[in-house]
Amino acid sequence: MENVLTVENVSKNYGNFTALNNVSISVPKGSVFGLLGPNGAGKTSLIRIINQITLPDSGTIYLGGEKLQPQHVHQIGYLPEERGLYKSMKVGEQALYLAQLKGLSKSEAKKKLQLWFEKFDISNWWDKKIQELSKGMAQKVQFIVTVLHSPKLLIFDEPFSGFDPINANLIKDEILKLRDEGASIIFSTHRMESVEELCDNIALINKSNKILDGKLIDIKKQYRTNQFEVGLLSNKNTKEVLLNQVKEHFNVETAATKSFYNDLRLIVSLKNSETSTDLINFLNDKAQINHFTEIIPSTNDIFIKAVGDNE
C-alpha cells in the first residue's frame, strides 16, 4: 500500500540526551497509525520533527513521496498534547486566524468553519471568548481548527484527554470519518483501549528506539499465547474433582473473571501439538461447557510485555 508518510532513520539528540535513535516508520495511506510508548520514550520528539517544529540531526522524512519541505505544514494537521487557545480572543476570530496560518483564505476558512460549527452544534459560540468556555468546549474548537484545512496527514496526541465519554465518542467517530474520506492519521496515546478500536497499524517506541511495528492484527497474532478461557458448570462437590481432572492433562490457572453462574472458570494453556478441538472434546466429556474463548493479547498486554522485554 502507498505510504503517506515515511520516516527513515531519524535521530535526534538534545545535548547528551538521545531523544530518538535511528527510528523509521511508515504510515499507510487512509489508515490510523498508533504511535505508542511510555512517557518520555520520544513520541513527542518524533511528532515535532514531522511537524517541522524541530529538525532531526540525521535521517529523512517523506510526505506523499516528497522530501519534507516548509510548505508541507499546510498538508498536516496537528493536535498537540499540550494544547490551548488564546484566552481573551473570540472563538471565531481565533479559528479564522489559525486557519489562515494553515494557508486557507479568509472566506474559505469562514465557510468551512461555519459548516463544522453547525456539525458540532456550536454556532452560537462564535463571539464567545475562550475563557468563557469549559475545557471540553475549548477542545472541540481545537479539534475543528486541527482538521479544518483538510490535511492529508493528521496527528493527534492524546486527543481524548479532557473529553467526557459522549464527546470522546463524537471525536472518535469524526476521526474514523476523516480516515474514510482518505486522510491518514497518526494517533499517539496511552489509552490502549482506544488503540484497539481505532488503529490499523502501530509502532512502539521505548527509550528512543522503535521496538515494535506493523499491522495491529499481525502483532496480536505474534503475541498470541495459545490460551483459552473456559467455563464448566459444576457444584461445590464436583468443582475440586473437575479441576484435578483438567490439571492432569493441561497447564491450568484459575481465571479471575467473575461469572454469573456457579461454574469453574479456568485458563488453559495448550501445548504446540494440541488444538482447540482437542480441548473441547476433552472438556465435553467431563462437564457442560458454558464458556469457551481464545485469549487474545490486548494492546495493553503487548505494550507491557514488549517494553518489559526491552529492558
Added chain:
Amino acid sequence: MNKLKLIIKREFLAKVKNKSFIVMTILSPLLMVGLFMLIIFLNQKNSEEIRTVAFVDDSQLLTAVFKDTDKTKYVDLTAIGLEEARKQTENSYYGILYIPKSDTLENLSKGILFYSEDSPSLNLISAIENKLEKKIRDLKIEQLNIDINQVKSAETDVEITSENFSGEKSSKIGSILKMITGGGFGYLIFMFIIIYGTSVMRSVIEEKTSRIIEVIISSVKPFQLMLGKILGNALAGVLQFIIWMVSAGFLMFVIASVFGLESASSSSAMGQMNPEMVQQVQETAMSELQLAFLEVKNLPILTIFFSFIVYFIGGYLIYSSIYAAIGAAVDSETDTQQFMMPVMLPLIIAIYVGFSVIENPHGPIALGFSLFPLTSPIVMLMRIPFGVPWWQILTSMILLIGTFILIVWFAAKIYRVGILMYGKKPTYKDLYKWLRY
C-alpha cells in the same frame, strides 16, 4: 511573508483591544497634562506669596535699604526694640531682621541676625544680604572720602558670548534646549523599550501558559512568530505614543489658550499703570523668544531625526528580542526576575550616564557609552544635539546593527527551544545549552 503579516495584525489587535491599553491611552495624556497644570499652579501660588519682614535697625544706618518690592514688604519696628518686637510679632511676620548698634562698619556687617519660625528662604536671605552689602560698601566709600559717582562710572559689566570654531553662537538657553531635545529623545526610547519590551515578554509568556504555542509553530516558524510579535507590539506602541503626543499637545494648546487669555487681561491691567514698562518687558521677551528660535534652527535637526529613527528601531529590536527570549525561557512572569536584572542594568546606566553627558558631552564616558550598543540608543541621542563627529555616529550605528543581528540570532535560538519547555525554571547554564541544540 503573508503569515508574518497575519501575526503582526493579530498581535497588534490583541494589544490594541486590550482594556488596559485603552485605559492607559486615554488616561495618560490627561494625567500628564494634569500634572503639568499642578506644577504651574503650585509655582504660581509660590510666586504669589508676599512675605512681610520686620526689621529692627539699632545702628540707624541701613533703614533706607528696606524698600518694599513685589514679593517682600518691610516693616520698621526699630521704635519698639528687638525684645518687644519678638514678643509681639512672632506669628504675624515672616521673620525679623536685627541690625545691632556697632562702632565700626566692619563690625556692623558681621553682627546682623535673622529670626524666623522656620529656616528662611535662601533667596530672600541672599537678596537682603545683597542690599546690605551694597549699602555698607557705599557707606565705606563715603567714609573713605571718595566720590561715589566716580566709583559708579568706573563700574563695568562684562558679558561673554560664546561661539564655537565654525562660528555658531551658543548660549545658555541653547545648552538647555540641547539638553531637553537630547534628553527627551533618549528618555522616549528608554520608556518605549521598557513598556513595549515587557509587553512582548508578557505576550510570549501568555502563549506559553495558554499552551497555544505548539499549534502555532506547527504552522509558522518560531522566528516568524517572534518577529511578528515584536513588530505588532511596536506598531501598537507607536500608535499609543502618537495618540499621546497629539492629545497631550491638543490639551496643552487648549489650556495654554485659556491661561493665555488670563495673562493677556492681566497685562492689559498692568499696561494701564505703566505702558512704557510693559513695552520693555515685551521687547525682552521677544528677543529671548527669537534667540530660542535661532537655537532651535541651529540644532542638527536632520541628524537628530535620522538617528532617532535608527536608534529607536535598533534599540527596540535588540531589547525586545531579549525580552522575547526571556519570556520563552520561563513559565510565568514571577520567574523572570533573575533574567530581568541584566537587561535593565544597561538601560538604567544609560540614563545615569545621560546626566554626565549633559555636563560633558564629549568626555570619555559619554563617548564610551554612546558607542556601546546596549546604551548607545539612549546616550548617543543625548549627545547628538551638542554636535557629534560623523565617524562616531557611524561607528556607533554599525556596532548597533551588528549587535542587533547577533542578539536576535541568539534570542531566536533561546526562543525556539524555550517555548516548548515546561515546568522547569531554567538557569543560565540551561540557556547556554539551548543555544547549541
